[in-house]
Amino acid sequence: MGKKIIIDTDPGIDDILALLLALSASPEEVEVLLISLTFGNIEVKNCLRNAVSMFHIIEREMQWRRENGRPEGFGALRAHRPILAVGAEDPLEDQKLLADYFHGTDGLGGIHESHPHLTATKAWDHLFTPTADSEGIEPVADCTSLDDHEFIPSKLPAYQEILRALRDNEPDSVTLVAVGPLTNLALAAAEDPETFLRVKEVVVMGGAINTPGNVTPMGEFNAYADAVAAARVFALTSPNPHTTVPPTKGDRLPPYPKNLSRQLTLRLFPLDITLRHNISRGQFRKAITPLLEGGSPLAEWVDAFMGHTFRTLERLHPGHVGDDAELSLHDPVCVWYAITSDDPKWVYSAKSPEDIRIDTLGQWTRGMCVVDRRNRHRIEGDDESASDHGLWLSGRAGNRIWRMDGSPAEETFGAVIIDRLFK
Template identity: 70%
Template sequence: MPGKKKLIIDTDPGIDDILGLLLALSASAEEVEILLISLTFGNIEVKSCLRNVVSMFHILEREMQWRREQGRPEGFEALRACPPIVAVGAEDPLEDQKMLGDYFHGVDGLGGIHATHPHLTPKETWDHLFDASSEPTVIDPVPSGDIASPKALAHRTFIPSKRRAHEEILRVLRENDPDTVTVVAVGPLTNLALASAADPETFLRAKEVVVMGGTVNKPGNVTPVAEFNTYADAFAAARVYALTSPSPKSTVPPGESLPPYPESLSKQLTVRLFPLNITMRHGMTRGQYRKAAASSLEAGSPLAEWVSAFIAHTFRTIERLHTGHVGDDVDLSLHDPVCVWYAMTADDKGWKPTENSPEDIRVETTGQWTRGMCVVDGRNRHRIDGDEEHASDHGLWLSMKAGNRIWRMDESPAEANFGEILLERIFT
């Protein structure tokens, strides 16, 4: 039987980010242990990301209490067994001008829910719990065997950290055995770039890094050639991808401010890339959501009320932005939850990369129109056994000792019914 998956989730919540977090937290205690939720700017400013995560935990506390009162199973075993640490990270990209995704997610990241449904937002001021300049806050872990106690759950569903997110990432990797922790990155890769620059060898203790980002030979969703997360911090993506190379200096972007990687590293990073090519094929329709949430919503579920509020905004936004999407057929692509689902079920043989993986995928950082573009060498050329630039190989694309080695995921075991799996996990 596959063992429990240890996860770090680096995220910018965000609507589909929240759905991905709920999916992970709803797992059984034997499936998943979420060690850290690290926050970055992206869909919205990082402070708004923090409010959304704290609101999520607030709602989950209410939901589990409601389920107990209803005589229903509480669910969310992974959360009750091991409350995750939450850490605040990057406010800005490494080098680029900042772009946010609030045009889709709303200014607060959840479709304006904090203004339209204030009773679903916690009234407490949480900022001081994450303020490194204030007195340390000690929150004891929930006692073993007491995870079902209402008192044990009250504001104990997460552990706030005063460290920066990239420092917490390194701490978690340092304190766990090598190759046991998977990093799931579903926002811009700024926190990961900062962590890998500060201590490359500790960062390489990760089992693998699962990235929602990029698009390969398909239209982008923020420019004609770029996907949002990769565009939002192209330099960070390029730096993280460079760690998959036998020679990281061959693909690290020029002109960026972080220190160079050491000439020799103990190993290469494993990156599993989930570009739009695969995430766009995993969706949830308005009709599917309505059917799955109806009974919980009618019965008074706090979680169903909260999710329904921001999901309604999302489906309306999709109708406005895309022609031909109306009524119950409006489809929300579940970009981030797919990556979380992979990390939870990576042993399933239905997950398959492209036939030619690992691929040399590089990120454009300086192009006028192509920032964030994933560039892949599709030429049918012989490889060159050397690490010096060859007259016919400008950029070391053909070198067997240079270039990135990215596992681009192409098939999943849940493409046909992933939306239903997600909803059943969250609401059952």
């Protein structure tokens, strides 16, 4: 039986590649229980259209492969249909930031207008609309319009589906891969922290430690987009979450109970590692051309939004032109970890677990990953002192984050993506 995972995502170009990587795995490698959607790269309603369109394309691709004598692939998907749930539309407190300047207003470079024949056309949106009696209902599994589809729509908010999946499975059996803003996770943890802590580990794409941010000099997009949510999730790694949980502007989310049964295990994939996992336009073009000539629906779909991506990269990063333009595969790296976490070539930073905190209040530093670079002696106790403002030196305070710093496929990850998705 494969590893059970939940993917919380805001698809998004590299998010779609991450989802395809998970669904194309073998059932012995992974079982995708739930895909929960959040705002982030784009509005959540566009994330839903992209996710449904992805399943539409996968169905067409598997049919094309059968008709051409090729292996169907997507074993994990064929073995287990994941629930698809719609989540947070806005951050907990901050002004909303989207990344449509990079991904396009629809999240996939305008593909729904440029390639309408590749967009799902069935009436599916009402299947996700909450009703007055949605609380506690089962996901819609047997709707006539979805007889041939590969997902199960849910009318419940995504954070409630996350909690349901964790209740329905044994403790420490589900990995939650979060590759967007952490709003859904923060809502789930606030609703029922003990159930949330049944998770085996949370794998987070976010933050920047020793490299610049990508939306501000200090801020990486996911951490910046909902800094309060990120800080609250990070706080659950602490022996005493109250020492790092951020102050809030209102009463939307309650404080955590003082005596939680356990600490959260959080694997952080900041820009420091994800920027080392890339695919070049030349590498992609060489692999995709024969598949386009053969009529692969998946190749046509991915080529359409990747073409937009490489053109955007050329505009944003002068000097990276033509076949040398490279896309960093931020989100797929996290899914790859979830699939291959037993590989001893995954490497943590030498200081792990580290006390990494998310700044939520700074004018210029919102979303910044703050670490203590001072060479100071530890202080016993958990009471704040004049020499330890913020409890950075107390052994019973602060977060405990496992920061990833090396992988089995840094130099070859582009080839891994191509091989997994198309061969």
